[in-house]
Amino acid sequence: MKSEFEYFLDGKLNEECGVFGAYNIDEASQIVYYGLHSLQHRGQEGAGIASSDGENIITKKGEGLASEVFDSEKLSTLIGNMSVGHVRYSTSGGGGIENVQPLFIRAHTGNFVVAHNGNIVNTRELKMHLEAMGSIFHTTSDSEIIAHLIQREAGDFKEKILKALTKIEGAFSFIIMTKDSMYVIRDKNGFRPLAMGTLDNAYVFSSESSAFQIVGAKYLRDVEPAEVITLHKNNIEIDFYTDATQNKMCAMEYIYFSRPDTIINGLNVHTSRRRAGAILARECPVNADIVIGVPDSSLSSAMGYSDYSNIPCEMGLIKNRYVGRTFIKPNQMLRERGVMMKLSAMEAIVRDKNLILVDDSIVRGTTSRHIIKLLKNAGAKEIHVRITSSPIISPCFYGVDISNYDELISTKYNAKELADFIGADSLYFLSSEGMYEAMGKNICTACFTGKYPTSTFSLLDEIKNQK
Numbered sequence: 271m272k273s274e275f276e277y278f279l280d281g282k283l284n285e286e287c288g289v290f291g292a293y294n295i296d297e298a299s300q301i302v303y304y305g306l307h308s309l310q311h312r313g314q315e316g317a318g319i320a321s322s323d324g325e326n327i328i329t330k331k332g333e334g335l336a337s338e339v340f341d342s343e344k345l346s347t348l349i350g351n352m353s354v355g356h357v358r359y360s361t362s363g364g365g366g367i368e369n370v371q372p373l374f375i376r377a378h379t380g381n382f383v384v385a386h387n388g389n390i391v392n393t394r395e396l397k398m399h400l401e402a403m404g405s406i407f408h409t410t411s412d413s414e415i416i417a418h419l420i421q422r423e424a425g426d427f428k429e430k431i432l433k434a435l436t437k438i439e440g441a442f443s444f445i446i447m448t449k450d451s452m453y454v455i456r457d458k459n460g461f462r463p464l465a466m467g468t469l470d471n472a473y474v475f476s477s478e479s480s481a482f483q484i485v486g487a488k489y490l491r492d493v494e495p496a497e498v499i500t501l502h503k504n505n506i507e508i509d510f511y512t513d514a515t516q517n518k519m520c521a522m523e524y525i526y527f528s529r530p531d532t533i534i535n536g537l538n539v540h541t542s543r544r545r546a547g548a549i550l551a552r553e554c555p556v557n558a559d560i561v562i563g564v565p566d567s568s569l570s571s572a573m574g575y576s577d578y579s580n581i582p583c584e585m586g587l588i589k590n591r592y593v594g595r596t597f598i599k600p601n602q603m604l605r606e607r608g609v610m611m612k613l614s615a616m617e618a619i620v621r622d623k624n625l626i627l628v629d630d631s632i633v634r635g636t637t638s639r640h641i642i643k644l645l646k647n648a649g650a651k652e653i654h655v656r657i658t659s660s661p662i663i664s665p666c667f668y669g670v671d672i673s674n675y676d677e678l679i680s681t682k683y684n685a686k687e688l689a690d691f692i693g694a695d696s697l698y699f700l701s702s703e704g705m706y707e708a709m710g711k712n713i714c715t716a717c718f719t720g721k722y723p724t725s726t727f728s729l730l731d732e733i734k735n736q737k
């Protein structure tokens with residue numbers, strides 16, 4: 271579990287990783303490097319790129335940001351027209367260089383690499399079974415499981431992948447690369463996003479479509495739930511590892527994680543956030559002088575609240591871009607003054623004003639309390655908090671670091687009690703109907719409802735029966 275200090279710095283939820291792949295383009299690793307830059311918000315603990323020239327796979331990786339891990343010299347060693355990259359935030363398996371991806375797997379049938387975004391739910395059962403069968407794990411990352419499962423299956427490499435995928439439960443977008451092929455995979459529930467684009471004669475794949483723009487690629491479509499796209503000898507083949515699919519995109523992608531210029535399930539993230547803000551204004555109007563959003567994720571929603579209410583939208587908070595990567599803990603005095611916060615209040619805007627403060631979610635309440643304190647210290651009068659999601663009451667098993675009930679303040683307090691705790695004059699959470707109206711029906715809302723779209727039962731017996 272995170273410390274209070276880590277929450278103080280991070281402020282918000284974190285997700286596990288982003289992936290980017292490029293197929294059939296000269297200096298593919300350069301494309302992937304820039305793609306990873308655009309996905310950096312999805313993970314800052316480690317970055318890696320693997321590339322293939324058709325004969326050999328070369329992998330380079332390290333801890334830190336993509337710009338810290340790679341320089342032009344390192345990139346120049348990653349030759350070939352096929353490449354896959356990864357940025358890591360560790361919710362499962364912990365940090366450490368051995369867990370930075372892509373994972374390189376040596377196999378007598380041919381080496382391959384795996385890049386994974388998500389969280390495998392039945393990790394423990396699968397690991398126990400695989401170890402009992404003789405598999406030796408080199409990392410503590412759940413992503414290594416797919417590699418061992420593939421190794422144990424019969425058939426050509428694609429058949430092995432298709433069979434292995436049926437044994438994994440949970441959230442996963444994988445890009446797997448051999449020396450001459452790339453396999454792009456999304457789980458059958460569609461939890462984590464994965465988009466496909468084109469760049470001249472090349473195909474590119476990314477956790478977020480927004481990363482295509484930076485490399486000049488064009489968004490084509492989302493990879494579908496259970497879809498396995500095989501790229502081999504400049505051909506593309508489409509398979510589905512199961513037809514038991516559903517489309518349960520993580521609602522947090524719309525609410526918080528993804529960049530506003532990303533498109534998920536055909537819906538632009540900025541548009542869905544703006545809609546959520548307007549619905550909040552309709553569901554819970556309040557008189558105030560200005561609406562302000564917590565940067566960056568709630569700026570679109572604040573616009574939406576303003577659209578509907580006709581209350582002017584203002585910039586009351588400024589994000590301090592570079593405080594997140596300090597490892598020096600603030601002393602008590604600094605903590606109390608809030609100087610290490612990622613945000614600063616704009617006194618010229620908020621002094622003597624009644625505010626509507628739009629934010630995306632409340633996990634532990636500590637960040638909201640800090641923000642409200644900042645605004646009050648800057649002279650704000652009333653602060654009415656409006657949240658663009660429902661209260662978080664359940665953990666996430668699908669790759670977001672909402673790990674247990676104890677850290678979820680909405681399991682302890684109702685909205686009135688929570689308003690008192692964070693120091694707000696009022697607090698309202700978007701209804702679940704409002705969330706569906708803003709984001710569409712094809713979303714996972716398990717952490718808001720406790721109703722999980724997958725069973726978390728062990729697949730061990732099923733696997734044993736197949737062996």
Ligand code: SF4
Pocket residue numbers: 461519520521522523665666667668669670714715716717718
């Ligand atoms: S439980 Fe919540 S955080 Fe996890 S995938 Fe579902 S909506 Fe996203």
